[in-house]
């Protein structure tokens with residue numbers, strides 16, 4: 001080997017080593033950025049209640065499914081405001097905003113439906129979708145059709161029934177986080193007509209009876225009350241609720 005070739009080989013080897021070092025440093029930084037996100041490595045289940053197409057297919061949504069304790073219908077249409085704004089649309093909007101917030105924080109999100117024009121899936125299937133994803137935590141998003149004079153949100157929590165036994169304690173802690181975040185980050189008060197101080201225990205809902213991951217169902221307000229309806233139909237308020245739910249999820253997972 002000539003001296004010139006020898007020097008050239010040394011230089012090429014040095015350049016290769018530098019390139020590898022630079023690549024390792026940059027990928028290390030990328031990994032550090034990724035893991036710095038608060039929900040990196042976390043799976044969150046979101047179930048936006050009902051579906052926009054349920055109104056058109058009563059035979060599908062009226063068939064009976066086993067909810068863990070009793071037979072109930074596959075789904076319902078959900079409620080709507082006096083002005084005709086549907087709960088299905090509200091639930092889907094909040095879910096979509098929440099998904100974006102969670103993904104920004106690094107989470108993987110599993111939704112039980114990804115449009116507001118379909119039918120179903122049935123409530124037992126929704127529970128299975130989230131169970132099979134092994135979500136770290138999950139939320140069922142709804143709004144209520146209560147008495148016109150009643151206001152406010154309610155967090156519905158599971159009651160032990162076998163399938164959900166191992167997530168009762170964690171679901172109750174999460175429910176406390178959701179209640180606290182609603183009070184801190186939204187203008188919606190606790191319900192004046194349902195549960196006690198914003199919390200109700202329910203053993204008649206497939207989403208809670210069949211869950212094997214920590215989960216609560218939130219009734220975000222009363223669509224039949226004029227004050228609540230004005231809030232629930234506002235995209236600004238829907239985003240506010242999504243931010244509160246994201247904060248509750250981060251708080252629950254940090255514990």
Ligand SMILES: [Zn+2]
Nearest residue numbers: 049078142143
């Ligand atoms: Zn509902």
